[in-house]
Amino acid sequence: MVSSIRFGGMASGLDTEKIVKELMNAERAPLNRLLKNKQLQEWKRDSYREMNSMLLDFQKSLDSLRFTTNFDKKKAVSDNDSAVTVKTNGKPTLSNYSIKVNQVATAAVPASTSLTPTLANSTTKFTSDFSFEITAGGNTSTINVTTDDTLDSVIRQINQSSSGVKATYFNNQLVLTNSDGTTFDLNVTSGSGAELGLGSTKLTSSAGTPGKDAIVEINGVSHTLKGNTFTYDGMEFTVKQTTVSPVNVSVKADEDAVFNAISNFVTKYNEVIDKVNAKTSEKKNKGYEPLLDEDREKLSETVAEKMENMAKSGILQRDSTLTSVLNSMRFALTNPLKGADASFDTLSEIGITGATNSKYAYLDKGKLYIDETKLREAINKNGEKVVQLFTQYSSNKDANETGLAQRMYDELNKTIKLLSSKAGNSTAAVDDSEIGKNLSRISDDINSWQDRLKKTEDRYWKQFTAMETALSKYNSQSSWFTNMSSGQ
Numbered sequence: 001m002v003s004s005i006r007f008g009g010m011a012s013g014l015d016t017e018k019i020v021k022e023l024m025n026a027e028r029a030p031l032n033r034l035l036k037n038k039q040l041q042e043w044k045r046d047s048y049r050e051m052n053s054m055l056l057d058f059q060k061s062l063d064s065l066r067f068t069t070n071f072d073k074k075k076a077v078s079d080n081d082s083a084v085t086v087k088t089n090g091k092p093t094l095s096n097y098s099i100k101v102n103q104v105a106t107a108a109v110p111a112s113t114s115l116t117p118t119l120a121n122s123t124t125k126f127t128s129d130f131s132f133e134i135t136a137g138g139n140t141s142t143i144n145v146t147t148d149d150t151l152d153s154v155i156r157q158i159n160q161s162s163s164g165v166k167a168t169y170f171n172n173q174l175v176l177t178n179s180d181g182t183t184f185d186l187n188v189t190s191g192s193g194a195e196l197g198l199g200s201t202k203l204t205s206s207a208g209t210p211g212k213d214a215i216v217e218i219n220g221v222s223h224t225l226k227g228n229t230f231t232y233d234g235m236e237f238t239v240k241q242t243t244v245s246p247v248n249v250s251v252k253a254d255e256d257a258v259f260n261a262i263s264n265f266v267t268k269y270n271e272v273i274d275k276v277n278a279k280t281s282e283k284k285n286k287g288y289e290p291l292l293d294e295d296r297e298k299l300s301e302t303v304a305e306k307m308e309n310m311a312k313s314g315i316l317q318r319d320s321t322l323t324s325v326l327n328s329m330r331f332a333l334t335n336p337l338k339g340a341d342a343s344f345d346t347l348s349e350i351g352i353t354g355a356t357n358s359k360y361a362y363l364d365k366g367k368l369y370i371d372e373t374k375l376r377e378a379i380n381k382n383g384e385k386v387v388q389l390f391t392q393y394s395s396n397k398d399a400n401e402t403g404l405a406q407r408m409y410d411e412l413n414k415t416i417k418l419l420s421s422k423a424g425n426s427t428a429a430v431d432d433s434e435i436g437k438n439l440s441r442i443s444d445d446i447n448s449w450q451d452r453l454k455k456t457e458d459r460y461w462k463q464f465t466a467m468e469t470a471l472s473k474y475n476s477q478s479s480w481f482t483n484m485s486s487g488q
Helices: 016-027 029-061 151-160 255-280 293-297 301-312 320-334 372-391 404-423 434-487
Strands: 074-078 084-088 096-103 111-115 130-136 139-145 165-170 173-178 184-190 214-218 221-225 229-232 235-239 247-253
Touching: 016 029, 016 434, 029 255, 029 320, 029 404, 029 434, 074 084, 074 255, 084 247, 096 235, 111 184, 139 151, 151 165, 151 173, 173 184, 214 235, 235 247, 247 255, 255 320, 255 372, 320 404, 372 404, 404 434
Parallel strands: none
Antiparallel strands: 074 247, 084 235, 096 214, 096 247, 111 173, 130 139, 130 184, 165 173, 214 221, 229 235
């Protein structure tokens, strides 16, 4: 399509381009408001999604507290680590074990001997042929050596022989061993074995020492074991020395694991409280709005970024959904647990409380604090009741009968669903959330206004072009009359 011709002040001398631009600036005001509103909605959507992602991570972390099985961790302790050490790798069935070490396992020392070859290195060839026999356990193997052989090839022959003797070259010595511990003989049968380090007489290896098994009594039952480390009833034992009397191994709940799980929960809860409070109390800067493209072009990148951050600030100030989740989380943690021991039905009774009573307590905005001594004492003396406070199951889904971790999980679930309905998520193929639908309507309105403004701008140009054409005709006629008058 050929664009229409525009006359810009050729007859009138007016700056038509500037006049039309100023007229359109006024006409564009509704479109600019839509563009700014769209940016605000996108910022709000992204902030909601950021908060929702954080809440979802916190919710997932509650799995370590919601289920009793996660607290069912055992810790085994030996009362004599110098003789017997132990660690759990399963679930022991007893609370105490008696371990008496009658014999510690020792490794076998193989029968061995060493030769000192006269060759320069293991790849040097022999200068003469000879043969020797290896006799071990009544079995004899003959090793033939020629001038094509080196120490490396002789070692291969020995290791592949049926004698059971193995050879290796180390520190200029040929070391031969027999792993079954029996002695063996080396005997030159032809030629001279001097280059290998063998003399004319038979050479007998040193005697080896057989290994010993470990012998231990576990709860009065004797066991013979191949090594000093073994697994028994969900525990890994290592015996180090014999004992005159039994070593006691006690098994109890892993109190550190329980404490760490609760401590991690409090840390994550406080992080969520901080981030949500920061977002809902963020200062809103009056007079700052999203920048339009033409505004951004007039500014440096640094200034534009600063102004946009000022405009973004406070986008979720006093947001009802986020302030509501803070309140619901507090209620979930403060309401006593129905059906639990009255001395262990709230967090405060196990050493977890809010800020101390002072004029500055309000600044913490609901954060939790742990009295480590009190919490550890509660876990040590009443571990099952502490675990019950977090994990109790309610068959009728009564929140007051539900453990604190599940309560928190359920409250977060409500907020996560609500935020998703408001802002959707970035992975969804279609965004049918509240803000998503609103953005779709705004985009349609923007498209309509852009079409309308295009037509309005074309109309202005047609009007000015018509004016310029009329003025041009008028000026032409005026010149003709002037010329006619001057000719009479």
